[in-house]
Structure formats: C-alpha cells, structure tokens
Amino acid sequence: MLKRCKFIVHYVSKFNVFEQVRYASQILPQFSAEKYNVKRKNFSNVQAADVSYFQSILGNDRVLTDRDEVLPFNIDWIRNCRGQSQVVLKPKTTQEVSEILAYCNKKRLAVCPQGGNTGLVGGSVPVYDEIVINLMLMDKIITLDEISGALVCEAGCVLENLDNYVRGHNLIMPLDLGAKGSCQIGGNVSTNAGGLRLLRYGNLHGSVLGLEAVKADGTVIDCLRSLKKDNTGYHLKHLFIGSEGTLGIVTKVAIHCPVLPKAATLGFFGIKNFENILELYKSAKSSLGEILSAFEMADNLAITQTVKNLNLPNPISDYPFYALVETHGSNEVHDGEKLSNFLNKEMESGLIMDGTVTSDPAKMQTIWNLRESIAASSLVGGYVFKYDVSIPQKHYYDIVPMLKQRLGDKASAVFGYGHIGDGNIHINISVPQYTKEVVSLIEPFIFEEVSKLKGSISAEHGIGFRKPQFIHYSKEPSALGLMRDLKQLMDPNGILNPYKVLPETN
Amino acid sequence: MSRVLVGVKRVIDYAVKIRVKPDKSGVVTDGVKHSMNPFDEIAVEEAVRMKEKKLASEVIAVTCGPTQAQETLRTALAMGADRAIHVEVAGAEYETLQPLHVAKILAKLSQDEKADIVIVGKQAIDDDSNQTAQMTAALLDWPQAVFASKVEKTDSGLTVTREIDGGLEVIKTKLPAVLSADLRLNEPRYATLPNIMKAKKKPLKKVAAKDLGVDLSPRIKVVSVEDPPVRQGGSILPDVDTLVAKLKEGGHV
Numbered sequence: 224m225l226k227r228c229k230f231i232v233h234y235v236s237k238f239n240v241f242e243q244v245r246y247a248s249q250i251l252p253q254f255s256a257e258k259y260n261v262k263r264k265n266f267s268n269v270q271a272a273d274v275s276y277f278q279s280i281l282g283n284d285r286v287l288t289d290r291d292e293v294l295p296f297n298i299d300w301i302r303n304c305r306g307q308s309q310v311v312l313k314p315k316t317t318q319e320v321s322e323i324l325a326y327c328n329k330k331r332l333a334v335c336p337q338g339g340n341t342g343l344v345g346g347s348v349p350v351y352d353e354i355v356i357n358l359m360l361m362d363k364i365i366t367l368d369e370i371s372g373a374l375v376c377e378a379g380c381v382l383e384n385l386d387n388y389v390r391g392h393n394l395i396m397p398l399d400l401g402a403k404g405s406c407q408i409g410g411n412v413s414t415n416a417g418g419l420r421l422l423r424y425g426n427l428h429g430s431v432l433g434l435e436a437v438k439a440d441g442t443v444i445d446c447l448r449s450l451k452k453d454n455t456g457y458h459l460k461h462l463f464i465g466s467e468g469t470l471g472i473v474t475k476v477a478i479h480c481p482v483l484p485k486a487a488t489l490g491f492f493g494i495k496n497f498e499n500i501l502e503l504y505k506s507a508k509s510s511l512g513e514i515l516s517a518f519e520m521a522d523n524l525a526i527t528q529t530v531k532n533l534n535l536p537n538p539i540s541d542y543p544f545y546a547l548v549e550t551h552g553s554n555e556v557h558d559g560e561k562l563s564n565f566l567n568k569e570m571e572s573g574l575i576m577d578g579t580v581t582s583d584p585a586k587m588q589t590i591w592n593l594r595e596s597i598a599a600s601s602l603v604g605g606y607v608f609k610y611d612v613s614i615p616q617k618h619y620y621d622i623v624p625m626l627k628q629r630l631g632d633k634a635s636a637v638f639g640y641g642h643i644g645d646g647n648i649h650i651n652i653s654v655p656q657y658t659k660e661v662v663s664l665i666e667p668f669i670f671e672e673v674s675k676l677k678g679s680i681s682a683e684h685g686i687g688f689r690k691p692q693f694i695h696y697s698k699e700p701s702a703l704g705l706m707r708d709l710k711q712l713m714d715p716n717g718i719l720n721p722y723k724v725l726p727e728t729n
Numbered sequence: 730m731s732r733v734l735v736g737v738k739r740v741i742d743y744a745v746k747i748r749v750k751p752d753k754s755g756v757v758t759d760g761v762k763h764s765m766n767p768f769d770e771i772a773v774e775e776a777v778r779m780k781e782k783k784l785a786s787e788v789i790a791v792t793c794g795p796t797q798a799q800e801t802l803r804t805a806l807a808m809g810a811d812r813a814i815h816v817e818v819a820g821a822e823y824e825t826l827q828p829l830h831v832a833k834i835l836a837k838l839s840q841d842e843k844a845d846i847v848i849v850g851k852q853a854i855d856d857d858s859n860q861t862a863q864m865t866a867a868l869l870d871w872p873q874a875v876f877a878s879k880v881e882k883t884d885s886g887l888t889v890t891r892e893i894d895g896g897l898e899v900i901k902t903k904l905p906a907v908l909s910a911d912l913r914l915n916e917p918r919y920a921t922l923p924n925i926m927k928a929k930k931k932p933l934k935k936v937a938a939k940d941l942g943v944d945l946s947p948r949i950k951v952v953s954v955e956d957p958p959v960r961q962g963g964s965i966l967p968d969v970d971t972l973v974a975k976l977k978e979g980g981h982v
C-alpha cells in the first residue's frame with residue numbers, strides 16, 4: 224500500500240514532463256537544412272574507413288551507425304531541428320575525444336558536440352551529416368573538496384546526479400534548471416546556462432573554477448584548476464563557457480558548489496498586474512535581502528495552460544500574474560521571521576492578492592515542478608516558437624501584449640514567464656501550424672523590439688543554429704569581428720559545430 | 730451536526746531521502762525536514778470539507794509528539810481546522826510510541842471532546858502500521874470505515890466507499906464512527922496565506938498523555954531497522970534470443 228502512495232506522490236511531484244512531451248508527437252520534424260534553407264559546407268563525407276577508424280578507438284559498441292539508433296541524436300528537444308548524421312560517437316575519456324578530433328580535423332570531417340540534447344536553439348544536433356560526439360559516457364565524479372566546495376567531474380555528468388551527490392555532502396550545485404534530469408554539466412557550461420537560482424548564486428562565469436577542453440585539432444587545453452583565485456595570465460576558461468561547442472569540446476569541469484541551505488521556503492503568489500510584480504520584487508529584495516534565492520514570474524496563461532495540458536495541480540486559484548519567491552538561509556527561525564514580515568506587509572499592501580507558502584520539501588517540489596513544466600507544456604499539440612530574451616525590468620513584459628496584438632488569432636496562445644530577478648523573460652507563442660507567414664510576423668519583429676529596449680535576443684539559451692542571423696541585434700560588428708578571429712584561431716577548418724553561433728558572411 | 734476529530738502525525742517529509750542510523754536502531758531524524766503525514770492531510774481535507782458543507786460543526790486536530798509536532802497542528806489549522814490539541818510525548822517515550830498508545834489517546838479525547846467522527850490517515854508513511862483507526866474504533870466500540878475513498882452523509886449516518894483489493898466496497902455506517910482516509914478520497918488544498926496567518930491565532934491546547942490516563946509503556950520492541958536491499962543494475966542485451974536464454978538461465982520462464 225505504501226508503494227502505491229509513494230508512486231502517486233512521485234507522479235504528482237516529479238511528473239516526467241520530458242518523456243511525455245518528447246513522445247507526444249511521433250511525427251518526425253523536417254530536416255533543418257531544408258526547413259531553414261542551409262547550404263552544406265565543404266566538409267568531407269563520412270566513409271566506411273572513417274567508421275572503422277572510430278571503432279578502432281572506441282570499440283564497436285560506442286560507435287552508433289544504425290539509423291534507428293542514430294535518429295534521437297539528430298532531433299532536438301523541442302523537435303524543431305533535425306540533422307542527417309549517420310554516426311554517433313560516445314567517448315569515455317579525454318584522450319578518446321582528442322583522438323577523434325585530431326582525426327576529424329585532419330580529414331575535414333565536421334562534428335557536433337552533444338550533451339543531454341536539451342538545448343533550445345538547435346545547437347546540439349547536426350544540420351547535415353556532422354558526426355555527433357555525445358559525452359554521456361564521460362560521467363565520472365573526480366573529486367569534491369568539502370572545505371572549498373570545489374567539485375571536479377567529467378563533462379557528461381547529468382546535472383541532477385551531481386546535485387544529488389553534492390547534497391550528500393551538504394552542498395548544492397550553483398545552478399538549477401527544468402532540464403536538470405537530462406542536461407549535462409558540459410552542456411550547461413557550453414551554453415552558460417542560467418536557470419532558476421542565478422539571482423542568488425551568480426552565473427557560470429563566476430562559479431566555474433576551471434575546465435579541461437579539447438580544441439579542434441585534438442590539443443587538450445588543461446585549465447582544470449579548482450581555485451577561486453588564479454590570476455595567471457588570460458582567463459581562458461571563459462572562452463569555453465557559452466561558446467556552444469564552436470571553440471572546443473569541454474571534457475572536465477571544476478565548479479564551486481555553495482552550501483546546502485539549512486532552511487528553504489517557497490511562496491507562490493497571485494498578483495494583480497505586472498507593475499505589482501516589479502513592486503513585489505523590489506520589496507522582496509529589501510525585506511529578504513541575502514536569503515532571497517529565486518524570484519520568478521509567470522502570466523496567467525503560462526500557468527493555466529501548464530495546469531491544463533499536463534494535468535498538474537495549481538496550488539492557488541486564477542490570477543492575472545503569479546510570482547514565485549524562494550528563500551535559502553541558514554536559520555529557519557530567522558528566515559521565517561523575515562519572510563512573515565514580508566508577507567504581512569505585502570498582503571496588507573495588496574501586492575500579494577493571495578498565495579501559499581511552504582517549507583515542506585514535497586510541497587516545494589510540487590510548486591517548482593509547476594514552474595519548471597511551463598517550458599514543456601506548450602509542446603503538447605501544435606507548433607511553438609520559444610524566445611528567451613533579456614529586457615531591462617521596467618519593460619520586461621511589454622513585448623507579450625505587443626505580440627498578442629500583432630498575431631491576433633493566428634496564434635493560439637502567447638504567454639510570458641521567466642526569471643524576473645535576472646531581467647530574463649521566456650516568451651512562448653503557440654500556433655496550430657508552422658507557416659512562413661507566422662514566422663515573418665514574429666521574426667525579426669521581436670528581435671527589433673528587444674534591441675530597441677537595449678535587451679539581449681538570447682538571455683540564456685544561446686545562439687545555436689536558430690539565431691546566428693539575428694546575433695547582430697545584440698552584438699556590435701567590432702565584437703563579432705573578434706569572435707570570428709577567435710574561431711579562426713582555435714578551429715581554422717571550422718569543423719566544430721558548423722552552421723552555429725557565427726552568422727554567415729556574405 | 731457532527732464534531733470531527735482528526736489525527737495528524739508529524740513524519741519525515743516524503744521528498745526527503747531516508748537514512749538508517751548506523752546502529753540500526755531507527756532512522757535519522759535530527760535536522761531532517763518533517764511535515765504532515767500525507768494521508769493525514771487527506772483526513773484533514775475531508776474534515777474541513779465536511780465543515781464547509783455544513784455537515785460538521787467543528788474540526789479538532791490532534792497530534793501526539795514533541796514540541797515540533799505543533800507545526801503539524803498549525804498546518805492543520807491553516808487548512809481549516811478550528812482548534813488543536815497537542816498531546817505532549819517527547820524523548821524516549823516518543824521513540825517507542827505505538828499505534829495502540831495513539832489509539833487510546835484518540836479514544837479518550839473523542840469522548841472528552843464529544844466527537845461524532847474520528848478521521849485519521851489510513852497509515853503513516855514512516856512506520857506503515859495501518860492500525861490506529863481500527864484500534865481506536867475497537868477501544869470506543871464504534872463502527873469503523875477504513876480506506877475511505879468517498880464519504881457521503883446520509884440521513885442516519887455515512888455512506889462510505891472503501892478501497893479494497895480488486896475494487897470498491899460501499900458501506901453504510903451510523904454515527905459515531907471512525908474513518909481512515911485512503912489516497913483517492915480527495916486532493917488536499919494548499920493552505921492560503923490569509924489562513925496561514927489566521928492559524929497562528931487559533932487555539933492550541935497542550936495536554937500530557939498521563940493526564941489522559943494513557944499508559945505509554947512500549948508493547949513492541951524494535952529489533953533492527955535496515956535499508957532495503959540495493960537494486961541490482963540492469964543490463965542491455967543485444968536481442969530477444971539472448972533475453973529468452975537469460976530468463977531461462979535464471980529460471981524465470
């Protein structure tokens with residue numbers, strides 16, 4: 224009987240949204256090359272001799288060539304992009320990665336580095352026949368220094384596994400995101416993933432202490448120090464953080480893990496309008512100060528659609544906006560006092576219309592699960608355009624009503640949610656069907672508007688395959704020029720993740 | 730209208746990973762997050778709904794445990810219970826507190842408070858005893874309707890749908906009666922902020938077990954608490970023939 228209870232409880236709190244959504248649509252996406260009209264670059268084609276060579280390094284089991292086996296590695300998480308790769312390699316060591324790259328570089332064979340394949344901009348799957356190098360078997364934890372909190376591990380470790388591991392030592396991973404059950408630390412580093420607690424623990428340029436990466440020619444670059452301070456020359460690790468597999472393959476990571484908070488509390492509130500969200504954020508920053516660990520918002524449709532499509536419970540009733548406020552601290556009593564002052568004040572002021580607050584881990588999980596499932600909810604049925612932009616907080620939400628008006632009944636849903644503390648909003652636009660007409664209504668409009676507001680067209684998901692042609696809305700020509708120079712220096716043959724990040728020059 | 734007494738227990742939160750003490754005398758509870766037993770939440774929810782439907786006049790939440798158990802009572806109050814009784818049991822006595830003791834306490838309080846209905850969760854997720862409701866009913870000599878998945882008021886009493894092996898059983902019972910809540914009885918609400926605030930001001934009475942005349946000396950001795958056996962890792966087989974061969978080898982087919 225207990226088993227049944229546990230099962231249901233598990234079902235409610237850790238509903239496997241990924242699987243449900245991934246298999247919701249069995250229809251294969253169109254080839255990216257056709258859909259987006261991309262010309263194949265002048266790389267070699269994979270020959271039988273190449274496969275034999277890879278087998279000589281990895282053995283037969285870690286070289287996939289069977290079409291059905293290779294297929295999932297060709298399709299991205301949102302099933303928007305589909306590559307045509309015929310080979311997937313699964314190295315287990317840095318040495319193997321190095322040998323593979325040295326060979327591919329010499330033979331002019333293009334490769335696509337892949338982690339958990341949860342990236343949202345098509346960067347993690349090939350466009351043509353690039354060889355997929357998936358890091359999933361490089362999943363060993365190397366060391367954990369409990370005094371400094373430095374964790375050293377291989378790039379293929381799944382984020383959630385790392386978090387579970389360090390929690391056993393009273394630490395947590397400095398980042399947390401909805402894809403944690405599948406994404407890998409190497410993928411997180413390569414995309415400079417932000418996530419739910421960036422507000423508190425900062426981004427990966429701060430928490431990654433060191434890393435090891437392999438350059439296109441197979442050279443292993445060892446920057447794997449686990450020191451907080453290391454001002455010896457250029458800070459090369461930053462080149463690999465956020466470069467989305469275009470400058471090298473990350474093979475090991477040293478990362479700083481903060482202390483596991485002794486007390487954690489989560490509130491979920493109904494809010495009247497967006498202005499009040501901003502007011503509440505200001506108030507939370509001053510009342511909760513150093514214990515504030517996350518401040519997220521979602522509009523009504525984001526929550527109601529998630530509740531409906533994924534059949535999740537909504538802890539409170541219908542409100543125009545929702546705010547999710549989390550605290551992490553070291554003393555339950557102190558934190559409770561701060562929180563209850565904050566709540567009393569803002570209930571009275573009316574900024575919080577209604578809500579719930581809990582420090583029961585299971586209930587917190589259920590609420591977080593609702594927030595984290597928003598990304599997946601709109602994948603049920605139809606086609607969804609997803610945007611991830613940063614906008615100065617004052618104008619954070621402006622773009623949602625603008626898009627609603629522009630698209631009218633051509634969109635079945637337009638909603639916004641995100642990490643308001645970081646000025647980062649996710650905008651989902653659901654349409655019954657992908658059509659060129661809808662695309663032309665959204666792009667480049669949305670990027671132009673973001674650019675006018677001095678925002679970033681990609682706050683945390685990166686540029687990948689889907690956004691290089693828009694990168695100029697956020698990067699000046701001088702900066703783009705230096706990016707090209709670096710690419711030329713580090714990967715002169717352009718074999719690492721071609722068609723991604725850097726726009727074509729023509 | 731009836732008065733409802735609800736038993737709530739403070740247990741290790743079900744999202745927390747359980748660790749067995751090295752000396753195998755129990756599980757680690759120090760510094761571990763606790764919350765209300767999920768089945769008891771369902772029991773509270775049902776009682777509160779009875780009150781909202783005007784079938785009950787008052788909902789009283791009861792817990793037996795150390796001071797921290799008052800948090801669990803506050804949760805019940807925030808969900809809508811009217812008042813709470815904390816039966817103080819701490820230290821060594823709490824460690825050996827068993828369903829019979831709790832049943833005696835609940836039986837005594839039901840009489841003192843003139844309750845017509847006692848609802849508890851069908852089991853607590855820590856010791857999995859599934860005995861409290863039944864023992865309470867026996868001690869009071871009241872009818873019992875356990876594993877309830879639906880409770881309706883009928884003229885002379887209650888019509889209760891019970892989850893039994895392989896199906897559902899519908900029974901009628903007169904009041905007073907003892908009920909235990911099964912998983913599908915309802916989906917417990919989240920306490921809303923105004924109610925959480927109000928709960929802080931609702932009455933919470935403390936009593937000592939011995940003032941209720943209940944003897945807490947243990948009847949059962951825990952010999953050893955052990956981790957479940959570690960699941961063996963799976964392996965991927967190349968084809969169906971190998972699978973069949975393996976199954977035969979293991980004597981499964």
Ligand SMILES: Cc1cc2nc3c(=O)[nH]c(=O)nc-3n(C[C@H](O)[C@H](O)[C@H](O)COP(=O)(O)OP(=O)(O)OC[C@H]3O[C@@H](n4cnc5c(N)ncnc54)[C@H](O)[C@@H]3O)c2cc1C
Nearest residue numbers: 338339340341342346401407409410416417418468473683
């Ligand atoms: C439900 C959901 C929620 C998400 N939430 C967030 C969020 O809150 N914040 C956020 O920032 N992102 C979020 N993301 C997107 C995020 O970028 C990815 O989830 C994650 O960081 C990518 O890790 P991955 O291992 O899946 O990498 P992949 O998707 O496999 O790859 C991403 C990119 O990195 C490259 N790459 C991967 N591994 C390596 C490596 N070892 N070396 C070099 N290059 C590599 C790939 O070539 C690709 O360009 C979310 C995604 C999903 C599906």
Ligand SMILES: Cc1cc2nc3c(=O)[nH]c(=O)nc-3n(C[C@H](O)[C@H](O)[C@H](O)COP(=O)(O)OP(=O)(O)OC[C@H]3O[C@@H](n4cnc5c(N)ncnc54)[C@H](O)[C@@H]3O)c2cc1C
Nearest residue numbers: 428429432449450451452453454455456457458459701705
């Ligand atoms: C009393 C004292 C205490 C200190 N404490 C600390 C400490 O706690 N932590 C710490 O990290 N350091 C400390 N330092 C050293 C520290 O590096 C400097 O104080 C400070 O960061 C340098 O700033 P500056 O403007 O004086 O640079 P300068 O000394 O003028 O230059 C330092 C270097 O930076 C270059 N540089 C300067 N400006 C520019 C520019 N605009 N563009 C490009 N290059 C430039 C110079 O060529 C030179 O190589 C301390 C120094 C002193 C004297």
